Amino acid sequence: MPGLLLALLALLQAPRPKYIPTPPQQPLPFSHKQHLATGLECKNCHEMPEPGDFAGLPATAKCMSCHSAVKKDSPSIQRLAEYHKESKPIPWARVYRIPDYVFFSHKEHVTRGKAACETCHGPVRDFDVMRKEKDTSMAACMDCHRTSNAPITCDYCHDQR
Numbered sequence: 148m149p150g151l152l153l154a155l156l157a158l159l160q161a162p163r164p165k166y167i168p169t170p171p172q173q174p175l176p177f178s179h180k181q182h183l184a185t186g187l188e189c190k191n192c193h194e195m196p197e198p199g200d201f202a203g204l205p206a207t208a209k210c211m212s213c214h215s216a217v218k219k220d221s222p223s224i225q226r227l228a229e230y231h232k233e234s235k236p237i238p239w240a241r242v243y244r245i246p247d248y249v250f251f252s253h254k255e256h257v258t259r260g261k262a263a264c265e266t267c268h269g270p271v272r273d274f275d276v277m278r279k280e281k282d283t284s285m286a287a288c289m290d291c292h293r294t295s296n297a298p299i300t301c302d303y304c305h306d307q308r
């Protein structure tokens with residue numbers, strides 16, 4: 148019964164049930180849609196400092212380069228200015244997170260893997276509120292590695308344990 152076996156295998160490898168992308172509560176009402184409409188690019192705010200594992204989040208100084216003038220009377224911009232004055236990073240709630248025991252490099256995926264930000268994060272340009280649009284489970288990583296002929300051996304993504 149190779150048909151049944153194949154069906155069972157497919158079931159085992161199917162991605163886990165789709166999660167509902169409920170956005171977390173954020174300290175300021177930041178909109179990607181509004182900011183990308185000003186002509187900014189992803190890399191202007193997400194700089195990927197060497198070695199490029201992380202995409203990083205912008206410092207308040209970056210925000211204040213506009214908001215020391217733009218909308219400075221808005222209550223949320225006043226809160227932003229407060230964080231900046233006290234040299235406190237904005238306590239953004241994380242949307243995407245994988246465990247520390249998994250190797251993952253943004254730079255490698257964008258350069259060697261030729262993946263677009265949107266492939267893994269969805270249509271960010273249309274988001275008023277950032278939400279987890281794409282799956283980052285092991286099954287999801289494996290799916291793309293299979294279709295793009297990238298390795299899927301355990302030690303490619305994990306320490307030998």
Ligand code: HEC
Pocket residue numbers: 173177178179182183187188189190191192193204205239240241242243244264265268271272276277
């Ligand atoms: C003006 C600066 C700015 C620009 C430009 C920008 N971002 Fe962001 N991004 C932020 C800030 C601030 C946050 C944290 C707040 C939030 O999650 O909305 C964030 C959060 C994110 C997150 C979620 C991070 C996490 O896991 O918590 C992703 C993914 C992201 N941005 C992708 C992008 C992509 C893709 C682009 C380009 C299409 C882009 N951003 C352009 C400022 C920016």
Ligand code: HEC
Pocket residue numbers: 189190193200201202203204243244245246251253256257262263264265266267268283
């Ligand atoms: C191959 C999939 C993939 C691609 C392509 C990708 N990301 Fe990510 N991104 C992730 C994963 C997975 C995480 C969670 C990383 C972690 O927890 O260490 C993440 C996290 C982030 C974060 C949160 C901060 C951080 O570094 O952990 C930001 C911001 C972000 N990505 C922006 C971007 C931008 C901008 C691009 C395009 C230049 C991009 N991503 C391309 C998968 C991807």
Ligand code: HEC
Pocket residue numbers: 175176177178181182185187192205206207209210211212213214217218221222223224227
């Ligand atoms: C290139 C200039 C620029 C940068 C850099 C920038 N913003 Fe903005 N921001 C704008 C513009 C333009 C608006 C829309 C103003 C309007 O509604 O007329 C805006 C709107 C906002 C609003 C909504 C304010 C309100 O009351 O409607 C918030 C919150 C905000 N930005 C936070 C941030 C944060 C946080 C950063 C840094 C991560 C940032 N901005 C970086 C230009 C910028």
Ligand code: HEC
Pocket residue numbers: 245249250251252255256259260261262266267283284287288289291292295296297298303304
């Ligand atoms: C969009 C497709 C895609 C997705 C999604 C994806 N990868 Fe990759 N990944 C690639 C490609 C392509 C390469 C480059 C392979 C090569 O150069 O032979 C790569 C390379 C890697 C590398 C080696 C790069 C390095 O740092 O040396 C690791 C580790 C890795 N991926 C882990 C992950 C993990 C973990 C996830 C899920 C969170 C993931 N990948 C999701 C396509 C993807």
Ligand code: HEC
Pocket residue numbers: 244245246249283284285288289292298299300301302303304305
């Ligand atoms: C392409 C990258 C990739 C490869 C290859 C990979 N994994 Fe994973 N693995 C992940 C990611 C990402 C997670 C974390 C998923 C999450 O919980 O967010 C994970 C999680 C795990 C966990 C923890 C599961 C849990 O629920 O606690 C185990 C165990 C594991 N992997 C074993 C393996 C084994 C065994 C192999 C080889 C057959 C393997 N992995 C190959 C990316 C990978």
